[in-house]
Amino acid sequence: MTARLADLTHREADWAGLRVVVTGLGISGFAAADALLERGVHVTVLDAGTDAPEQEERATILDILGGEVRRGPEHVADLPADLAGSDLVVTSPGWRPDHPVLVAAARHGIPVWGEVELAWRMRARVGAAPWLTVTGTNGKTTTVQMLEAVLRAAGLRAVAAGNVGTPVLEAVLHPEPYDVIAVELSSFQLHYSHSISALASCVLNIAPDHLDWHGSFDDYAAAKARIYDRTQVACVYNVQDARTEAMVAEADVVEGCRAVGFTTGVPGLSMLGLVENVLADRAFVEERRTSAAELATLADLDRSGAPAPHLVADALAAAALARALGVRPGAVRDGLRSFRPAAHRITEVDQVGEVRFVDDSKATNPHAAAASLQAYPDIVWVAGGQLKGADIETLVRDAAPRLRGAVLLGADRRVFADALARHAPQVPVREVDAPETRSMTHDERERTLAGVMDEVVRHALDLASPGHVVLLAPAAASLDMFDSYGARGSAFADAVRRRAPGGGRP
Template sequence: MALDHLGRHDSWEGVRAVVAGFGVSGFAAADNLLHLGASVTALDESPGDDERQEKAELLNVLGADVRLGAGETATLPDDVDLLITSPGWRPTTPLLAQARDRGIPIWGEVELAWRLRDPENAAPWLAITGTNGKTTTVQMLDTILRTAGLRSVAVGNVGLPIVEAVMDPMPYDVFAVELSSFQLHYTQTMAAESAAVLNVAEDHLDWYDSMDAYARDKGRIYEGVQRACVYNVADEVTRRLVEDADVREGARAIGFTLGAPGVGMLGVVDDILVDRAFLEARHSSAAELCTISDLASDAPHYIANALAAAALARAHGISQTAVRDGLKAFRPDGHRIETVASKDGITWVDDSKATNPHAALASLRAYPSVVWIAGGLAKGATFDDLVVAARDRMRAAVLTGTDQDLIADALARHAPDVPVIRVGANETGAAAMASVVAAAGTVAASGDTVLLAPGCASMDQFKDYKDRGDRFAEAVRTRLGQ
């Protein structure tokens, strides 16, 4: 069945769709496909919690066939016209491989959302990807847009499912869209008004065959861009992705840098964030956006995120004043370079969201003397480059989790003078973090920052990175008697 002509105002009656994965985005896709008239089968290996079971029952009542439990995703049903996949599913998953072998189109929820935009009121997408900083930057951008008086919402890999947002009967003015490499892998026709790749570093090599394949998926965000391809001047890969992209005529390459910007860039001059891209006199002057002291953090990677968000906002026509006021008002979510406590000259910082080496290095660079807490699930990453770049800042390292050997080996090779304490490998939850914090407390001295920037995923010892950060905060406050 030909599907390319189908949109939100068409009847999808007769379309037999399978939704693979029954998480938040999977439910949104299945629900809206039913609303459009499609026949829907939803599959997931996990039976899920009570909330998921309730959603499954609701869709069953509406006419869907929801199958949850072990073995339910092993075989693709016989009569299928379209497969909507969860972004976390690898292309080699049997269900997806069967669909490809049978010539069945495979879309992600993002691709479905793009096709379901209202042609009479299609709000532009300002899209952001990168190994690190996506969520913070998208939330910054959304705050700026709303400060400017626009009906905006953060969607995609954060916030509201994008299909749900696109189908809202009260139209939005603009979408701030966070996209992971997994989501981009399954997009085909999406073309953002403007897009940014914040950085590309080693991550998800348990999913991809190579860094090149990972970078190519990141670069898909630039395809068809109408106004601005925003790239990181300090990250050569992001510039190359712009050069390789097939964009609309007239689209511009806009760089952001922590140094003084050239023409067509945003950057920093005398602690002021400035724009030399979106003003007529850019060859001879720069527009002040805000000062570093206006931001919630002066960490270099946080400033870079602010510049990227500002670039996308300015490309959309947002004023300098709204950019300044939005950045001043924004406060990041928890577990992102968040100070938990300070006592006796020692500062304890939670950056549990630093789940890969690139993010951990960015965090380490924000502090001059660090007791580094690291470890967990490395996801195929290595730590040699991080240790070489940050070893002069490390007073000590406290390692925990399944892949702590990888970090310990990198420290032994490149920073043999840094004391290493290894704890809690066989512990989980509060007990594991209590051991970690106790160990850090034995080596930290006045002037140090005890930094939880694990460089790894958390699921070996904790529910998720939020749980890991919460446990860290609890253990620190208990230790300090707060």
Template sequence: MELSGKNVTVAGLGVTGLSAARVLAGLGARVTVVDGGDGDKQRRTATALEAEGIAVRLGDGDTLPEGTDLIVTSPGWKPTSPLFTAAAAANVPVWGDVELAWRLRGQDVAAARGASAEGGGRRAGAADWLVVTGTNGKTTTVQMLASILKAGGLRTAAVGNIGTPILDVVLSDEPYDVLAVELSSYQLHWAPSVRAHSAAVLNIAPDHLDWHGSMAAYAADKGRAYEGNKVACVYNTADPATEELVRGADVEEGCRAIGFTLGTPAPSQLGVVEGLLVDRAFVANRHKNAQELCEVSDIAQQGTVAPHNIANALAAAALARAYGVEPQAVRDGLRAFRPDAHRIARVATVDGVDYVDDSKATNTHAAEASLAAYEHVVWIAGGLAKGATFDELVAKSAKRLRGAVLIGADRALIAEALRRHAPEVPVVDLERTDTEAMTAVVDAAKALAQPGDTVLLAPACASMDMFANYGKRGDAFAEAVRALHNNR
């Protein structure tokens, strides 16, 4: 679609919407941004955009502006939103910002970013995309992948759902060889044309079912990552659903299915042998040979080598090897990798008890992986369940639980699962929902813990009932732990 002169509606006034609106305006489109909010923050943002010639309509995100030729949506907007129902009735296409970025790759575009087109056009970046998706582990894997690619001497960036809008990178003045792209199920839903060099689906577990409507729809959107892959579809041998998605994908001729496993790898897999990460996929005579990549200890985080982070490292290594990165760069990149905050971050040790912040564990699958890294745990859990159930998580983790401290709007769901599957585990149910409640949470956890235990914030829920985001929740936990440490 030629965008210059077109009427484009941008759905959402957040980071993604702002990026898309300014890019589209820079390409000559007539842009209207719609958002259901009408608070002070939205009004300030609207004023700034209107000064740039971009129309903004606040307080009404449901009505399709007259004459709209295209909608570019922020990823969180549900497919069932009235705006999209109206678009379907009017035969108006809907793209996500990822779809827009993909279509602009390698195209002659104006110097977008909201500036004028004076001085002529230029060519958007056409770097290859290595895509990572899955229910959990996406951000860590993408960051590991970017670290490996950099160690291999490639110009790269970690982009997408990780926080940097992909449009900003595709249209930046800096040329890239390859991009490490994290895509959520939301983004994949609105990006039907993306065709990656290679992609990995790390795992599939119930999440965001209130958005997708069903587990089948959620998995199908994740599976879009494999469509059109050129070199490798990387899947998790421990999660048959990911392999099924590979089987159902329409890929380029010669593209291979590459598995990763925490056990000994078969041919066309990466795995672990005697404390080493090894490659039996991208080596000569893979039926007989294997290539050492690094030691498991090379990916240790603050002394903890969690199984799910070994899996993440294997997936990142598989994508890098698919792109031709040498084994030494895999080792060097994983050694250099440092995780973001709130991902299995040890805050302090107080009276022989470790306090660990994994606030990023916002669903049951992530919490299960986090709990599996420790032998005896006082578990801090709760928040917004997003339609999840907790029976399987509790049943699998019951033997590790010394106690549980429950917080947030949907804590009763976890309490019921604990009563059914771990009735012997002592539970503290905190009714407080103010942001200062974390001090009481940590005090309650301290009372349940014994020397050698781990107090683990792995909520299995979203945070927005009590905190602005999972980061603020983790910060509150860390602050309460440090206060405990200082006052002992």
């Protein structure tokens, strides 16, 4: 069977008759099961089971298509005995390697693929769209969306897919084929990937995150580094993050693949970087030893001409990936000029009096929060949530000179309070408690969380002075209180807007 799986390198291969277990009935699990059933595979889906309407609908569709869906805790406590002879397990990224089902699969010698690995093997045999892949602790979504904008400005039919929202399998099997796919990959997805060969790949940065899933920082970094393996044209790395360059040096790439750096400083040979206010390319020009191509200006990224440093870094990474594909400089400029950041990523919400409110709820770890805290000189910081084992000592110490106040919420708010007491004792701190919401109805929970954010905004206004920025950059995950970082950001923005029409502080 191992030899047969090795031959499954495109969608026209002989998939029929395989016995495959798909773990998880989420968006990616459903997409995987659907694609496999269409090719005559015997599919069994395992999920802990919920009463969510979307899961009911997916289960019904898969049943009609001939699949089997087993839902409930009893089906995921171990690999069911009748599935021990399966040929393959396709797992969703949320399932950790130590999950009992996956441990049992390994014990029975059953290969495990992630849904991204399956997507790569479902590409067309001839003429498949190349992949430009991006990972990193922070900035992945912004970078792939910038890249998508640049590719479209070049006249290419392109899509941002993967961890960004659109399942990459859906993009690969789209009835109107894409010219190129910009793929955001999480460390979870990379852990379960084995054969992806991107045209160009990039690790934006690396800092401790998801240690509860991977077990250690080294294992987390090793998962990220897998993105460079088998890269064909360019491995793009962050000159200002030495670990990413080391990952390139250790990668097993296609013969002739180049290492291309990006930096917010002046670029050296085979790098993209910043020359005064110009994004410059010294990697993909013929006379790169003596000249550079102008790609865009800082004003193209932000009309103020002063975009946040991490936004510049993301733009340079996106530009490097696009240039590896052969995109002309003018399209890079046009794409970056048209790009608008997604919600909850350093998004200006509103102003109350002379106090600005900024939503960066996407900053779910200390590394991401550090980037947004560097963007403003006078900050009332809204922080807290689930730290997932992350250390915030360096973050708080470095941010201390910019902090004018802090409002803390969430499960680990005391960790933040203690760090602030050590490194910024002069900063006034307010803590906002939240009642347990798990037993509440949906409407009760929404009202309660709205009230919590109203209190957060009230405290922030008490601490802020004219010209200050109230910055939601939690440095922690949201699931202790909210359904997602987006829900947390929206609750914050709604609370701000409830105050904004009043024209100032109470």
